[in-house]
Amino acid sequence: MHYFQYQAGELYCEEVPLARIAQEVGTPVYVYSERTLERHVRVFDEALQSVPHLICYAVKANSNINILRRFVAWGTGFDIVSGGELFRVLRAGGSAEKVIFAGVGKTSDEIRYALDTNILFFNVESSAELELIHSIARDGGKKARISIRANPDVDPRTHPYISTGMQKHKFGVSLPEARALYRNTRGLSNVEVVGVQCHLGSQITEMGPFEEALASLRQFILELKSDDVALKYLDFGGGLGISYSTEEPPSPAVYGETVARATKDLGLTIVLEPGRVIAGNAGILLARVLLKKNQGTKKFLIVDSGMNDLIRPALYGSHHQLWPVREQAGKQLETVDVVGPVCESADFIAKDREVALLEPGELLAIMSAGAYGFSLSSNYNSRPRVAEVLVTGKTYQVIRRRETYEDLVRLEESQN
Ligand SMILES: Cc1ncc(COP(=O)(O)O)c(C=O)c1O
Structure with a gap:
């Protein structure tokens, strides 16, 4: 049971449209209800x-x-x-x-x-x-x-x-x-x-x-x-x-x-x-489609969240449902690997998954990511760790700001 649901074709967390959070906080971002x-x-x-x-x-x-x-x-x-x-x-x-x-x-x-x-x-x-x-x-x-x-x-x-x-x-x-x-x-x-x-x-x-x-x-x-x-x-x-x-x-x-x-x-x-x-189905990882790529018969949907943000698929082969933020009712489905930008072939969110044909720029909710999601994340590939947002009814709060490039080197530089 969770409070992520579609209203008039748009995916919401409680009463906040996820597209609004993506626009104001950026992606990738963990969103909790x-x-x-x-x-x-x-x-x-x-x-x-x-x-x-x-x-x-x-x-x-x-x-x-x-x-x-x-x-x-x-x-x-x-x-x-x-x-x-x-x-x-x-x-x-x-x-x-x-x-x-x-x-x-x-x-x-x-x-x-x-x-x-x-x-x-x-x-x-x-x-x-x-x-x-x-x-x-x-x-x-x-x-x-x-x-x-x-x-x-x-x-x-x-x-x-x-x-x-x-x-x-x-x-x-x-x-x-x-x-x-x-x-x-x-x-x-x-x-x-x-x-x-x-x-x-x-x-x-x-x-x-x-x-x-x-x-x-x-x-x-x-x-x-x-x-x-x-x-x-x-x-x-x-x-x-x-x-x-x-x-x-x-x-x-x-x-x-x-x-x-x-x-x-x-x-x-x-x-x-x-x-x-308690936490698993209370959170999602909100990502944006960057590019599409075909390699032989294989189709890839490349999104902006990687295995450093959510390692569960790479570590355990775990399954996360993928919900488009803009409802794609009636849209053609295609079988793709949903992958991130990290330089590892283990960097995938889903393999051979049937998803609605999404275009670059569109938003994807990686469901059930509230537990062992952010807490297992890392800076691998020098990727700043993502922001976290907590939604309460009609409002939301950034409960961890997105890391900056400065954050990446702060502890290393202060040693001298
Ligand atoms: C000692 C201990 N207690 C509780 C938990 C929480 O388990 P779960 O998240 O499956 O409820 C773990 C998870 O590894 C654990 O090692």
Whole structure:
């Protein structure tokens, strides 16, 4: 569900025509709908209504500080994976008491920063990390709240690059190892065990893997109980998928009900870390057609946004729907590769895609680009990173200005 729709043949974000944003801010530009973001947060929250819960938005999905400010206002917590993300959350006015910190390679400085700001808990991903957190907490005269990231070894049936919960992955520890780690924490006076965490992967489009993981976590939590390990939180991670093309992922309501049903009697607060499902369909990348080019039998539509702006198609072969900003009803379709200006053959938005015949100068909305879009973008080919715009009803605000050529060299020149 999102608020990008055609009105009288023109594509709008909420009540703002995208053509107006393109004209005033330029292209390429990420455009986000505040109403969509808020709706997704509320729907998730409602889905978990029957159990005590905390929604910790996964900052990595879209980290713009102005968007984080909205999440703070809507009462969410935050799932972070770096000191930089913690800094953003705090700068946005977020409270560290609602922050949880994951990641397999937290540095000592990041751990100290998180302890100093008193985050809710660390999701610990190895025994070496547990010891590191303990020693830093002890040296600082603090107590670190922790949960252990336990892998139920469930196949999330998603793209291998975004699968995380199996034995072969670098994330978390196996259930037997997790059980041993919980026992070991008894000797660690500067660590307080508060929870257990699990994150299977991202863009999961069926309930099966979630159900399997919930069943094993339940069993695991009961075993911990018999070991006298008392928990307050079950953090079930993120991962719920969205519809990029024909996928039909479970709704947040179905997902939430399943999680609540499976965990209700455990007496724990349920923490969830959704990212994609909140931000994905709330944003698009607006691009302009530069040129058309035919090469043998192949037709290319060259647009002004490249893989540095949106790397998902190059990285995962992912599908983004392409909507012309001026509705092309009845217009002839042609099969093209939609490509950007970057000097890599991996620089494509879509391959062999049937699209309405667009002319240079026309605008194209690359849909479902709100999560892992801008946050994965780079300056490759010395392309300034694009602007970001947040639409609220009839108005919009530039929430990140387009970078300039000066921005490209600023940090390099200041070293001398
Ligand atoms: C630990 C953790 N939590 C939450 C998320 C968010 O996942 P998603 O955006 O699929 O909800 C991720 C994504 O990689 C993650 O690694």
